[in-house]
Structure formats: C-alpha cells, structure tokens
Amino acid sequence: MGPVSNRQPNAFHRAFPAREFFRGSARSVLFWSLFNGLLLTLILVDLFLIIDLLNHRGKITVRGEQNVLALQDIRSVEAPVIVPEQEAKPENELDEAGPDEAKSEEGPGKSAEIEKGNTETPAPENPNYLILTDTGILPSVWWVQVKYQNGILKQLYQRFPLLQENQSALFTLILVALVLASLRVLIRWRSRQLSLKISRHVSMTLRSMIHRQALRLGPGDLSGKETDQAFNLFIKDVEVVENGVFQWVYRMSQHPVTLLILFLFAVSIDWRLTFQCVIPLAAAWYFLLQYRKNYELQHAKTLVSIESELSLLAENLRSTRLVRGYGMEIVEHDRFQKHLEKYSENTTNLKRVEGWVHRIARGLAVFCSCLVIFLVGYKVLLNPESLPFSAAILIVGIFSFFYLPVNGLYELIGVRSGANIAASSVYRYLNKIPEVSQAVGAKFLEPLSQALQFENVSYRLSSQEPEILSGFDLKIPAGTSTAFVSLEALAPRAASYLIPRFIEPKSGRVLMDGEDSAWVTLESLRAEAIYVGGNDLCLTGTVKENIRCGDERYSLQEVIAASKEVRAHQFVQNLPQGYETALGQNGEELTIGECFRLGLARALLRKPALLIIEEPEGPLDEDTKTLLEDTYSRIFQNRTIFIIPSRITTLRNADQVVLIHEGKVEAVDTQANLLKKSALYRHWEYTRFNQFRHLQEPSNGR
Incomplete structure (x- = not known):
C-alpha cells in the first residue's frame, strides 16, 4: 500500500477507481443502461401515440391533391374518400398541415359537420378534402411524416394492420407499453444485480485486507482498542463503502442516460x-x-x-x-x-x-x-x-420525470461523501505498520533451558501516552512458574506479550538463554513460547479443529491426550458429537471455563517449553475451578510458566510473584512473603480478591 494522506480525499476513488466503470461488470451495467434508455425512448413514443390516438380518435382530414396522394401512399389504398369540392370547409375546423398547407382536424363532433358541409366559411377554390375515420395511429404518422420527414412510423403503420384501426391500435399500444415497461423492470433488476456484484467485490476485497491487517496488528493489541476498531471497520465502515459503490455504479449509469434521453426527446418535439x-x-x-x-x-x-x-x-x-x-x-x-x-x-x-x-x-x-x-x-x-395537444402533454410529463434522476444524482453526492469518509477510515487502518517484523537473517530458537531475562525494557502504546513498562529488569530461571501482578492492568500483559514478540520494546531487550528474541525467527519463537488468553473465544469449527488449529499433523489420539492432560476430555465426551461437535456460531456454546481448558489443550498439544497463561477475568464454573488445580500441577512440570492470575490459589501455587509498579519490578517473592512484607502487594490483593472490595463507602458529601 502506498502512503495516503490523513484526509484521504480520494479514498472512495481508491476503493473504486473511475477506470473500473469501463471494465467487467461495470461495463455491462453501462451497456444495460443504454439499452434501458432505448426502451425509455420507445415507451415515450408509445405514450405519445396513445395520447394522440385518444385525442384524434383516429380521424384525419387533409386538403390538397398532393396531401391526398401522400396520405393515400401511407395507407396503401387506391380509392380514398374525397369530399366534392362544392362542400365548404366546416367552421373552426383545423386541417392537417402538410407539404401543401394541409391541416389536422381537432375536436370532437366535427365529423358530422364535415359530412353535412355545415359551415359559414365559403369553400376555397377547387378544394379537395380527404376525410378518414377509425384510422388508428394515422394522424400521428401523418404529423411525424410532415414534421420530421421520417418514415419509420409509416413503415410500422403499413406493416402492422392492428395499428390501422382505433380499438386494435389502442390495445396494441397498451400491450407494447406493458411489454416495454416489463423489459425495463428486468433490465433495471439486472443492472441492480450487477451493481451489487461490483459493490460486494469491493467490500470483500476491503474485508480481506482488514482481516490480513488485523492478523498483523492484532497480537500486539494490549488494550483491545485496535481489535474493536478492526471489528467496526469490518462490519460498519465497509458496509457504508459497499452501499456507496453500489449507489455510485447504479445511479451514475442510470440517471445521466435517463436525463439525456428525456432532454433529447423534449428537444426533438420543440x-x-x-x-x-x-x-x-x-x-x-x-x-x-x-x-x-x-x-x-x-x-x-x-x-x-x-x-x-x-x-x-x-x-x-x-x-x-x-x-x-x-x-x-x-x-x-x-x-x-x-x-x-x-x-x-x-x-x-x-x-x-x-x-x-x-x-x-x-x-x-x-x-x-x-x-x-x-x-x-x-x-x-x-x-x-406545430405542437399537437398530445405532444404538449408528453412534454409536461417529461419535465415532471426530470425530478427523480436529478434528485437521485443530488443525493448521490451525500452518499459518496459518507462512503469516502468510511473508506478513509479503512485505509488509515490498512496503512498502519506492524511494530513487529522478522529480522533479516533471523536464527532458529532452541527451547528455553537456562533463563529468560528482561533487560532494561521500556514500552508504551503511543508517544502521547505514558510508559507501561519503564526500565523493566527481570531474570527468571527456566523451569519455574512466575505470576505477574500490578495495579496497572496493562503492565503484566505487556510483559507477557513481549516474550512471544506480540509487541516490541521501545528500548531494551528480551533475552532467551542469552539470545536476543528480536534476532530469532517468529515461527520458532512462537512455537516455543505459546500464549493462552483467558478471554480467547472458540473458533468456528469442531472441537477437534479448535484444538488442532488447522494443523493436520496432529492425530485424534494426540488431541484426546492433550484434552485429558487439561481435564477437558470429560466435558467434550458429553457434547452431542464429542470431538466432532461444532462450536461457535450455529454450534454449541461453551462456558468461559470450558473455552479456557480447550485453549490449554490447544497449547499443550504443541508441547511448548514456555507457556504464558492469562486466566479468565469472568467467573469460572465449579468444574473448572476444581479441575484447574490438578491441571496446573501437571502442566507446570518441566516447563517455564508465566501466568497473569485471576484466582488467589494460582498465586499461592506459583514459585514466585513479580510485583510491577510504575513500569518497574517492585518486588519478587512468593505470595506468602509478599503478603507479609509489601503493603503495595497487600493493597493489590485486597482490590482483587477481598470479598468486601465491592461495598460502597459512605458518602462524604461530594
């Protein structure tokens, strides 16, 4: 990933570049949008024909020999009905305008007047009138022929007899409108599906990137803030970006085309x-x-x-x-x-x-x-x-339809702005650099056999926050059990995270048998120093898959042996399918204590030389409390143990307790000796384990 500014002005463009509009599915959306625009044009023409048919009722009157011949050519007939020249032109009759000043008749009830010759205006010299009724869309064809010199409607009229009579023409036009509207619905649905496909591809790409970044950054998340941030980005912000991409592709391919077609259609009329x-x-x-x-x-x-x-x-x-x-x-x-x-x-x-x-x-x-x-x-x-009533109605309708696409494009500005902000948050997270990386030429680490040493270690979460560890010096012999305790909740966890290099010290070193852990391979280090979190959830999968962690080298017998060692085999056997029971979402839900014991089995299956245990903060079930004593007595043997305790019995069983205060080692001794010698430790133990610690003190009036 290249460097990106904090404001991320082009974050949305980075998630969905403009060039993607002309590739793959987005190009298909553009194609379907253009086809959809063509259908819209046909629907507008069809509506014009319907309105004009209802207005003229298929009746047309033309004057002049050339117009009569032109109309005869359109109808492909040889003997038109010609009114004798003695018949006068009806009063207020509007003749169809044509190449020879022909005019279209408007208004109901004039047919009878024409046939009777009821008029106050004398007939012009040598007039020839052609009066036709029940001609379907012929008045519209004649107007288009005269105005645009276009013969497409003429050919349709000649080839489809259904358009040559009023009733059949009305039925046909309505049927065509329904078919075209149905096709538009299908095309819009197809465009919507393709737009969804594009937006889902973008969201899946972003979620994959967030997942990879979380695996890189997550182990060093002491406070859990980065995990919460990654979760919110994964669920909420990516969803905003996904919706923004969908709306951008779908609306930008639909609305401009619709506006252009509506505008051009209105321009073509007048x-x-x-x-x-x-x-x-x-x-x-x-x-x-x-x-x-x-x-x-x-x-x-x-x-x-x-x-x-x-x-x-x-x-x-x-x-x-x-x-x-x-x-x-x-x-x-x-x-x-x-x-x-x-x-x-x-x-x-x-x-x-x-x-x-x-x-x-x-x-x-x-x-x-x-x-x-x-x-x-x-x-x-x-x-x-020049503007028939039907065309006027259509123009009013066109300008009414302008509102939806224009308003949709306006709303798209806000949608894109929100998606850009969400994409900025995602890319800021993706641009974070993990503090832990493997050194070039790193060595393979042998199992711990002598001592683990913290040498003047300092650590802080960020430059704006105080140090969690400051000048931390400690040497622990191999094969012993050590408990980390502190009034600062993050200090014991920071010391524990430094061992498998989930985090890096800002200064100082962590030595294993005299070897700087920064210069050994992460794979060999984390194979020998395994961390068991008390609040770790079960993975989605079977019990066996949870203990194996995807490593097929371990057989079912080895999985069962590790479960027996931590006294988890009994409760696993009581599950519906034993070790094949599905856990996690849509599976069995385990208690905190059962999840913790599975975590211990997962670690012991790999036989680490150094085991780091963070006991659960939540209440443990009675079975776990009873069985942990026996479990610890066995797994503590012949290996180095570091533990962050949540139970007083764990402190009593540890070989030594390290009291951390203000980032430094305050005292190192057994729990019993610290209880006698250290007031700070007594205060810590009281705040953690005394049964009266939660009682409210009397109000002092503040």
Missing part, C-alpha cells in the same frame, strides 16, 4: 420550448441547492447551541446541595428559566427553519409546474399546428 422550460427550472434548482446548503450550516449551529443549553440545564440538577445550602433558590430558578427559555427558543427556531425549507421546496415545485404548464399551454394556444 427545442425552443424545451430551452424556455429548462433554463428557469435549472435556476430554481440551483437556488434550492444553495438554500439547502445554508440551511444545513444553520441547522448544525443550532444543534450545537441546543446541546449546550441542555448541558447547562442538566448541570443545574447536580448543584442542588449548593443551591439549598446557600439559599440560592430564587437566583438558581431565574438562571434555570433563562436557559430553559433559550433552549425553547433555539428549538422553535430549528423547527421554523425546517418548516421554511419544506415550504420553499414545495413552493418551487408548484412554481416550476405552473411555469412549464403555462409555457406549454401558451405554445399550444399560439401555434397548435
């Missing part, structure tokens, strides 16, 4: 009207965005003020003794009422601002809707020949 509508709509949207930004800033400031006032109000509840003791009831009441009124005022202002935001948003929506309807309606009234 480009002047489209720009007349788009410009004020864009200005209104920009104003709303700026208002939202100002609102968010004001909202954040108001929330801070509200929290401050609440803190002051709550603080008054803790000063009742002072108030009553010094007779400050009136002053305190006035002060409380002042803060309470300010809190109420801030809360009211917050609600007022929120209300204004909603009202302005609704007002802009109503204004934009009225503006679009006015502009479109004015164009229809001004020049109905």
